[in-house]
Amino acid sequence: MLVKSLKLNNYRNYTNENIIFDPNLNIIIGKNGSGKTNILESIVVVSNTKSFRTNNDQDLIKKGEEFSKIDLISDENDFKVVINKKNKSLYINNNLIKRTSQFIGKLNAILFKPGDLELFNQSPSERRKLLDIEISKISNRYVLALVKYNKILKDKNKLLKENNPDETLLSVLDESMAPLIKTIIEERERFFDVINEYISAMYTMISGKIVDIHVNYNKCSETYEVNEKIESSRNKDFYYHYTTFGPHHDDYEFIMDGYNLNSIASQGQKRMVLIAFKFALIKYIQKQTNKTPIVLLDDILSELDKDNQERLLNVIPSSAQVIITNTDINNLKIDKDYKLIELKEEEDV
Numbered sequence: 001m002l003v004k005s006l007k008l009n010n011y012r013n014y015t016n017e018n019i020i021f022d023p024n025l026n027i028i029i030g031k032n033g034s035g036k037t038n039i040l041e042s043i044v045v046v047s048n049t050k051s052f053r054t055n056n057d058q059d060l061i062k063k064g065e066e067f068s069k070i071d072l073i074s075d076e077n078d079f080k081v082v083i084n085k086k087n088k089s090l091y092i093n094n095n096l097i098k099r100t101s102q103f104i105g106k107l108n109a110i111l112f113k114p115g116d117l118e119l120f121n122q123s124p125s126e127r128r129k130l131l132d133i134e135i136s137k138i139s140n141r142y143v144l145a146l147v148k149y150n151k152i153l154k155d156k157n158k159l160l161k162e163n164n165p166d167e168t169l170l171s172v173l174d175e176s177m178a179p180l181i182k183t184i185i186e187e188r189e190r191f192f193d194v195i196n197e198y199i200s201a202m203y204t205m206i207s208g209k210i211v212d213i214h215v216n217y218n219k220c221s222e223t224y225e226v227n228e229k230i231e232s233s234r235n236k237d238f239y240y241h242y243t244t245f246g247p248h249h250d251d252y253e254f255i256m257d258g259y260n261l262n263s264i265a266s267q268g269q270k271r272m273v274l275i276a277f278k279f280a281l282i283k284y285i286q287k288q289t290n291k292t293p294i295v296l297l298d299d300i301l302s303e304l305d306k307d308n309q310e311r312l313l314n315v316i317p318s319s320a321q322v323i324i325t326n327t328d329i330n331n332l333k334i335d336k337d338y339k340l341i342e343l344k345e346e347e348d349v
């Protein structure tokens with residue numbers, strides 16, 4: 001999977017920008033605030049339908065303008081995202097795509113950025129968000145189950161707020177929820193199984209150290225116990241006036257040599273665990289789709305020493321298109337051929 005070209009109209013600091021990418025390695029160089037992350041962000045918007053920096057699509061429109069447009073030509077499809085003051089429209093090969101689920105993941109990009117480390121300290125809901133985006137990108141079954149589940153969950157919570165909730169109606173909602181919960185758990189299990197197959201080896205390849213890393217999936221239930229657990233949580237739900245059982249409470253934690261990562265790892269080790277996790281994610285995507293995602297490295301190389309930089313670049317699958325950003329080419333130790341994309345002063349407004 002690769003980006004051939006990217007055209008940005010009124011996107012963030014760009015009025016009109018057209019970038020042609022090399023199929024292998026691209027390095028974007030520019031000063032702080034010149035728009036490097038904005039370029040990677042626009043590729044992520046095409047991949048995930050959402051930015052990682054804002055929940056408000058309006059922020060993506062260049063200040064003072066009415067709309068924003070991203071045109072991305074990949075080796076497989078032409079993608080277009082148009083954001084105006086009211087809504088966002090998604091197109092593949094000029095056909096309007098009404099359902100996000102039919103757009104998300106058609107282009108698959110994995111971004112590495114300095115802020116990724118926050119994952120370890122974020123709230124479970126933020127951690128679930130990452131999980132949901134990544135699994136949604138490759139599993140239509142998951143995204144459909146998740147959308148339906150969240151809708152029923154909203155209805156159920158509304159009903160539980162009432163003084164005397166209608167128990168027959170609750171049972172109907174519970175019955176339609178059960179298979180969706182099982183699907184969500186199954187797909188999350190599959191995700192963590194693949195991650196755990198690779199994460200320790202990836203960590204060793206990046207750090208040069210042999211350490212046992214795995215991710216514990218703290219799930220609400222085993223799939224075979226779902227119906228039973230829904231039933232037995234009824235009284236608790238009445239007491240708290242919301243749905244106490246379900247995958248909307250799931251979380252995951254990182255374990256290093258038997259200990260919770262947060263309690264033992266240094267900053268540098270945490271960074272490498274995160275990078276190893278993202279590389280395991282690349283394996284998951286390759287395994288499920290037979291395609292290699294685009295690898296976006298925003299400013300992360302300069303945080304690593306030269307040895308770790310070199311090891312990291314060597315772990316990237318050779319089939320992957322890579323786009324790296326940095327303020328200075330001299331910060332990087334790169335032995336391969338690459339296309340240099342220099343952002344000019346005029347672009348920062």
Ligand SMILES: Nc1ncnc2c1ncn2[C@@H]1O[C@H](COP(=O)(O)OP(=O)(O)OP(=O)(O)O)[C@@H](O)[C@H]1O
Nearest residue numbers: 012013031032033034035036037038059061062063
């Ligand atoms: N909606 C917008 N309209 C106009 N300009 C915007 C908008 N959103 C962000 N910007 C501008 O984009 C620039 C930031 O771009 P970006 O974060 O891509 O920089 P960068 O090159 O990654 O910088 P750094 O090296 O510090 O990470 C800032 O100058 C900011 O003012």
Ligand SMILES: [Mg+2]
Nearest residue numbers: 036037298299
């Ligand atoms: Mg940046």
